[in-house]
Amino acid sequence: MAHQLGSTLVGITKLNPDWVYKHTMRNRGIDVNEPLDVPEHWEYAIVVGTPMAWDPFYANPTYGSSRESYAKTRIASHRLAEFIKALGYAARPHTPAGDYDLMVVPIAIDAGLGEQGRHGVLVTPELGSNIRPAVVTTNIPMKTDKPISFGVEDFCRTCKICADQCPTGAISTEDKEEVRGYWRWQIDISKCHNFWYSNLGNVGCRLCLTSCPYSRKSSWLHRGVLKVSANDPTGLSHGVMTDLQERFYPAPDVEEYFIPSMGGSNASYRKPPRWLQADEYIDFSGGAK
Numbered sequence: 001m002a003h004q005l006g007s008t009l010v011g012i013t014k015l016n017p018d019w020v021y022k023h024t025m026r027n028r029g030i031d032v033n034e035p036l037d038v039p040e041h042w043e044y045a046i047v048v049g050t051p052m053a054w055d056p057f058y059a060n061p062t063y064g065s066s067r068e069s070y071a072k073t074r075i076a077s078h079r080l081a082e083f084i085k086a087l088g089y090a091a092r093p094h095t096p097a098g099d100y101d102l103m104v105v106p107i108a109i110d111a112g113l114g115e116q117g118r119h120g121v122l123v124t125p126e127l128g129s130n131i132r133p134a135v136v137t138t139n140i141p142m143k144t145d146k147p148i149s150f151g152v153e154d155f156c157r158t159c160k161i162c163a164d165q166c167p168t169g170a171i172s173t174e175d176k177e178e179v180r181g182y183w184r185w186q187i188d189i190s191k192c193h194n195f196w197y198s199n200l201g202n203v204g205c206r207l208c209l210t211s212c213p214y215s216r217k218s219s220w221l222h223r224g225v226l227k228v229s230a231n232d233p234t235g236l237s238h239g240v241m242t243d244l245q246e247r248f249y250p251a252p253d254v255e256e257y258f259i260p261s262m263g264g265s266n267a268s269y270r271k272p273p274r275w276l277q278a279d280e281y282i283d284f285s286g287g288a289k
């Protein structure tokens, strides 16, 4: 039903309470200083997600936008919650832009959608990191999915492309670290967020998602490369594939991603489609060209 209601990827897991925030988010009209008890009916988590349009996604950071797929995911999750409620069960959507009360990446991993990459977010076999997820918590009884492994963790150990492409150095090139009892790659959130708000573009960056070799349009070549990588116990193919990625997907120098007043040239990872290059057909100093 989640596919039918608009979601591209779907996974189901029992909700681990460790992934629920200790306090609720701001602006809810409830006391944010009171700890949030995990409601009993948040027994299961259904993770849904849709991709961003590929061309604007590749044109990050200046032209990319998450909002379109956040909107699609939000609609799919709300439809799904309403569907479950109509069956007589509790359901609560946790959606992008303001009302998540839980962390989505570990829940999506538990639900078998993918693995966590060095950039801290989800890498899926189908869409790489080109996915915007939401969660529906519910008590409708369901069979659950299992976490999957398709070689991302090993690949990330040698790859580090996202760390090299991150304009602010927010992504570590070191090994995983223990964070509140779990081993993960931890990014420097402050550095990342400061770039989001100091640069032009749609309040964001997403270069780490865009430059990740897993985030490619599906093709027989890409699917074949992923298969080799996932089934190579020696890891020897990883260096070759990272090298190929750098040859076939050359990127601007990292400094170029900044706005001119910060020493850059407002570069995009890939040239945006013409319909996004508004400065080519609109004279912003007055009137259409």
Ligand code: SF4
Binding pocket: 119, 165, 166, 167, 168, 169, 170, 171, 187, 191, 192, 193, 195, 196, 204, 205, 206, 207, 208, 209
């Ligand atoms: S979104 Fe941009 S600034 Fe933030 S970690 Fe990714 S590449 Fe770095």
Ligand code: SF4
Binding pocket: 117, 118, 119, 123, 155, 156, 157, 159, 160, 161, 162, 163, 208, 211, 212, 213, 214
């Ligand atoms: S760019 Fe490389 S290191 Fe970063 S998440 Fe993707 S595969 Fe892992």
